[in-house]
Amino acid sequence: MQIRNIAIIAHVDHGKTTLTDALLRQTGMLTEEGQSMDSNTLEKERGITIYAKNTSLFYKDTKINIVDTPGHADFGSEVERVLRSIDSVLLVVDAQEGPMPQTKFVLKKSLELGLKPIVVLNKIDKPAARPQEVHDMVLELFMDLGANDEQLDFTTVYAIGREGIAKRKLEDDSKDLSPLLDTILEKVPPVTADISVPFRMQPFNLGYDNYLGRLAVGRIYEGTVKTGQKVVIKKANGETRSGTITKLQNFKGFDKEDVVEAVAGDIVMIAGIPDIYIGETICASVDQEPLPAITVDEPTLTMDILVNNSPFAGKEGKFVTSRQIRERLEKELEINVGLKIDFDSPDRFRASGRGEMHLAVLLETMRREGYELQVSQPQVILKEIDGVKSEPFEELTIDLPDEFTGAVIEKISKRKGTMTNMRPEHGHTRLVFEIPTRGLLGYRGEFVMDTKGEGIMASRVIGFKPYVGVIEKRDVGSMISMITGKVLAYALDNLQTRGTLYIQPNVDVYEGQVIGNTSKGEDMAVNPTKGKQLTNMRASGSDDAIKLTPPLDLTLERGLELMSDDEYLEITPQNIRLRKQLLTENDRAKAKRTK
Numbered sequence: 001m002q003i004r005n006i007a008i009i010a011h012v013d014h015g016k017t018t019l020t021d022a023l024l025r026q027t028g029m030l031t032e033e034g035q036s037m038d039s040n041t042l043e044k045e046r047g048i049t050i051y052a053k054n055t056s057l058f059y060k061d062t063k064i065n066i067v068d069t070p071g072h073a074d075f076g077s078e079v080e081r082v083l084r085s086i087d088s089v090l091l092v093v094d095a096q097e098g099p100m101p102q103t104k105f106v107l108k109k110s111l112e113l114g115l116k117p118i119v120v121l122n123k124i125d126k127p128a129a130r131p132q133e134v135h136d137m138v139l140e141l142f143m144d145l146g147a148n149d150e151q152l153d154f155t156t157v158y159a160i161g162r163e164g165i166a167k168r169k170l171e172d173d174s175k176d177l178s179p180l181l182d183t184i185l186e187k188v189p190p191v192t193a194d195i196s197v198p199f200r201m202q203p204f205n206l207g208y209d210n211y212l213g214r215l216a217v218g219r220i221y222e223g224t225v226k227t228g229q230k231v232v233i234k235k236a237n238g239e240t241r242s243g244t245i246t247k248l249q250n251f252k253g254f255d256k257e258d259v260v261e262a263v264a265g266d267i268v269m270i271a272g273i274p275d276i277y278i279g280e281t282i283c284a285s286v287d288q289e290p291l292p293a294i295t296v297d298e299p300t301l302t303m304d305i306l307v308n309n310s311p312f313a314g315k316e317g318k319f320v321t322s323r324q325i326r327e328r329l330e331k332e333l334e335i336n337v338g339l340k341i342d343f344d345s346p347d348r349f350r351a352s353g354r355g356e357m358h359l360a361v362l363l364e365t366m367r368r369e370g371y372e373l374q375v376s377q378p379q380v381i382l383k384e385i386d387g388v389k390s391e392p393f394e395e396l397t398i399d400l401p402d403e404f405t406g407a408v409i410e411k412i413s414k415r416k417g418t419m420t421n422m423r424p425e426h427g428h429t430r431l432v433f434e435i436p437t438r439g440l441l442g443y444r445g446e447f448v449m450d451t452k453g454e455g456i457m458a459s460r461v462i463g464f465k466p467y468v469g470v471i472e473k474r475d476v477g478s479m480i481s482m483i484t485g486k487v488l489a490y491a492l493d494n495l496q497t498r499g500t501l502y503i504q505p506n507v508d509v510y511e512g513q514v515i516g517n518t519s520k521g522e523d524m525a526v527n528p529t530k531g532k533q534l535t536n537m538r539a540s541g542s543d544d545a546i547k548l549t550p551p552l553d554l555t556l557e558r559g560l561e562l563m564s565d566d567e568y569l570e571i572t573p574q575n576i577r578l579r580k581q582l583l584t585e586n587d588r589a590k591a592k593r594t595k
Contacts, residue, residue, distance in 0.1 A: 003191040003265045004184060005219065007067040007082055009110065010092035011100035011458065015122040019092060019161035019177075020055070020068050026164055026177050027057040029253030054205070054217065054267055056251040059181045062190075065251065065267045083110050084294060085204050085219035085267065088188040091117040091138075095129040095158075098137045100397060100458050108145045118187055119156045120180065124170070128426070131158060131170060155187050191265030198284035199223035199231070201268075202291045203276060206334060212247060212271040214334070216282070219267050221291065223284060226261045233273060234281045236293035243282075246272035278337050299340055299352035300392040300437050300461055303359060304376040305329070306348045308570055310579055311484060311510040316572040317372025322347065325373055328366060336362070352381060354461070356441065360557050367556070367571050374568040374579075378560055380438045383464055390464040392437040395420075397430065398447075400455035405429050407450045415439030416468045434462070439471050442561040476500075477523045478564065479516035480580060481509045485529035493546045495526055501551040502578065503528070512583025514567060516551075525585050554578065566591075 010016035054067045067082045083089070089110045093099055099107075110117060119138055121131045135156055142152050157180050159166040166180035167173075200223060203216035225231075229245050249256040249269040262268045273282070279294035307313075307322050314320050319328065329341050329349055338358060342350040353359045356378060363375065383390050396417065400408060402424065408431065409419065417435035424430075440459060447457055479499055489505035501516040509515060509528055518524050552558070554576050559569040563578055566588075570577040582588045 002062045003065065004062060004088075004188045005065045005067075005086040005191060005265070005267060006088050006090055006184060006188055007086045007110075008090045008092060009103075009106040010122075011094070011097075011103045014092050014094040014097070014100075014103075015159075015161040016092045017068060019090075019120065019122060019159060020066060022161055022164035023066070023177055023181070024055060024057055024253055027059055027181075029055070029057045054251060055253060056267075057253065060185060062185060063266075064181075064184060067267075082204050083113055083115070084202070087115070087191065088184075089115055089117045090120050090184075092120045092122050092161075093134060093138055094126075095121045095124045095131045095134050096126045097399065097456075098134045099141045104141060104145070104395075104460065107141065111142070111145050111147050111151055116151050116187070117154055118183060119154050120159050120166075121156060122159045122161050124158050125160045125163070155183055157183050195222075195224050195264050197222045198288060199225045199229070200281060200283045200288060200291065201225070201270075202281055202294070203278055204294065206276070206278060207269060209271070213274045214276060215269050215271050216273060216276045217267070217269045218282075220262055220264045222264050224261055224263045225268075225270070229284075231273075231282050231284060232286050232288075233276065234283060234288075234290040236279070236290060238290075240286055241275075243273040243276075245270050277334070294337070298381075299338065299354055300381055301355060301359060301378045301441075302350055302352040302381050303378045304348045305351050306374050306376070306568070308372045308374045308572065310374070310513075310570050310577070311583075312508070312570075312572075312577075313372065316574045318370035318573075320372045325349065325366075325371060328369070328371060332362060355437075356557065356560055360560060363571055364556055367573055370573055372572045374570045375560075376568060377563045377565050378441060380436070380441070382467065385464055389467040391467050393434055393462055393465045394437050394440055394459040395462045396433040396435050396440065396457060396459045398433070398455060398457045399428055399430050400451050402427055402429055404451045404455060405431065408447065408455070411443070411446065411450065412439070414472065415443065416471050435459075436465075436468055436471070437461070439468075445558055445561050475521050476517040476519060477521050478514045478567070478578075478580070479518050480523060480525050480585075481511060481513045481515050481528055482525040482585060483527050483529055484508075484510045487515075487528045488531050489546050489548060490532045491526075491528045491530040492548055494530075495528065496549050498524065498526075501549070502554045504551055505548070510579075510583070512580045514578035514580065517562070 008016050008020055054065060056063055056065045067086060091107060093103060121134055123129060124131050157166050157168060158170055159180060164177055165174050166177045168179050201218045201220045203218035205217040207215035207217060209215055225245060225248065227245055227248050231243055231245060233241050233243055248259050248262055250259050250262060250266060256269060281290040307325065308320060326343065326349065333339060333341060338354050340352040351359060359378065380391050398408060412433055412435060415435060416439045417433040419431060419433050421432035422429060447455060476499065487503055487505050487507050487509055492501060492505055495501065499516050499518040503509065503515045515528055556571065556576055559576050559578055563569050566581050568579050568581055570579055580588060582591055
């Protein structure tokens with residue numbers, strides 16, 4: 001049986017997972033309703049792919065291994081390591097939106113590796129779809145990214161992933177995805193790997209099983225492997241250790257099948273090496289060369305993760321100690337290759353990641369597992385390059401209705417963003433900026449408000465450039481509780497005129513907790529537990545019904561955006577709270593004087 005190995009890449013929400021699910025359903029690999037490649041709870045909630053996953057399907061006596069990759073730039077590390085194990089990519093592009101930043105990011109990586117993509121123009125049933133224009137935009141993008149002549153001669157397939165239809169030409173009549181599957185068989189070279197030489201493979205992903213321990217997922221580059229075989233594990237620096245393969249599994253749809261033997265070219269899962277890491281080489285003998293190490297782009301953001309020491313600490317979490325948080329972070333490092341954590345300090349761990357979303361997903365996962373912790377404001381990582389202080393920059397692409405362009409350009413200019421392109425079309429405008437990552441932090445919430453939820457923004461890191469100086473972003477102050485107690489509606493009724501509240505009546509607050517922001521831009525200590533003065537005298541108007549504006553819901557991402565540098569975000573399984581690092585007003589005043 002022939003084997004083809006492909007990855008599916010696309011920008012967020014261009015229909016990649018829907019298309020993969022449709023391919024699996026039509027080839028009989030998906031039988032249950034509701035099954036999907038996005039199986040993680042967070043992926044289902046957010047509607048995005050976070051972790052790279054692999055599956056396989058059988059079509060015309062050929063096994064097609066498919067790797068589904070994340071579409072968000074923060075999870076680029078998931079994509080980079082996957083591309084090494086496949087022979088071609090399906091580039092899925094929305095037939096209305098055209099190529100977006102993440103398309104660019106992943107496509108560049110695949111072109112550098114010499115892969116020849118198949119372009120799938122998806123969602124051609126959209127009322128505003130413009131497949132011909134988008135095809136030309138993709139061709140332009142290939143040229144910009146330095147594609148060679150062979151790569152520029154790409155094959156295009158038109159699809160409606162939601163309905164499970166694909167066509168070679170727009171005017172073709174089609175009822176299923178067989179034109180796409182036939183194109184894969186025609187254009188993706190069958191695996192031609194040598195099985196006469198000794199075994200060699202490299203894991204690009206890790207799994208875990210309660211009985212088998214850590215599992216390595218990877219492509220066999222050369223030779224054959226059997227269960228019970230003794231192997232040598234090599235690091236890029238030349239270190240070696242030995243192990244035994246206790247179990248071999250290959251993929252069939254979402255199921256894993258136990259096999260006794262696997263051959264070069266296939267993607268398999270192996271058990272028996274408890275300390276295996278992504279990018280190491282598993283081979284048959286000590287004298288074999290290790291495969292090139294998998295390199296991942298450097299992190300751009302950092303934050304401190306600390307034990308929760310607020311007055312409400314330990315009330316909700318199962319895991320609250322420094323040791324428990326440390327063990328969880330060490331476990332995360334085993335599979336999250338884009339993450340770096342510094343364990344040098346005894347009371348805080350410095351986590352560095354690829355972006356706000358990357359760090360937020362880690363914190364949200366830990367919160368749901370019962371961990372209680374607090375984090376500092378995310379900061380960009382600064383570097384010294386050729387004696388010049390440098391910071392990460394991002395390419396920001398925004399699609400929005402024409403009426404909002406003025407407000408958005410003004411806000412981004414204040415944050416030191418420079419416009420590099422502006423393209424108006426049919427009542428909408430596409431703006432492209434180069435902006436420091438620092439300037440983009442905390443802007444997403446404002447952007448949604450400024451565009452009334454109609455704008456789309458996406459960004460990708462483009463490298464380090466000289467530091468641009470101070471960026472004034474925060475024009476609101478914090479409203480801080482000066483007392484511990486239960487919040488009363490009467491007090492909130494008076495406070496809501498001063499700014500935006502983050503809390504509702506009848507919740508407990510503590511001294512130093514940030515309960516809202518002030519529109520004047522200065523921090524203000526308030527008493528949210530203050531009740532109405534009781535008297536037996538009646539006065540006209542004093543007993544009017546209290547009308548409270550709904551508070552701003554403090555989610556984890558919003559909290560990371562809103563917090564200032566002297567605050568912590570307290571994260572527990574049930575609550576997200578903002579607090580000052582120094583809880584009492586006296587301590588904060590003292591700290592100000594010593595600055």
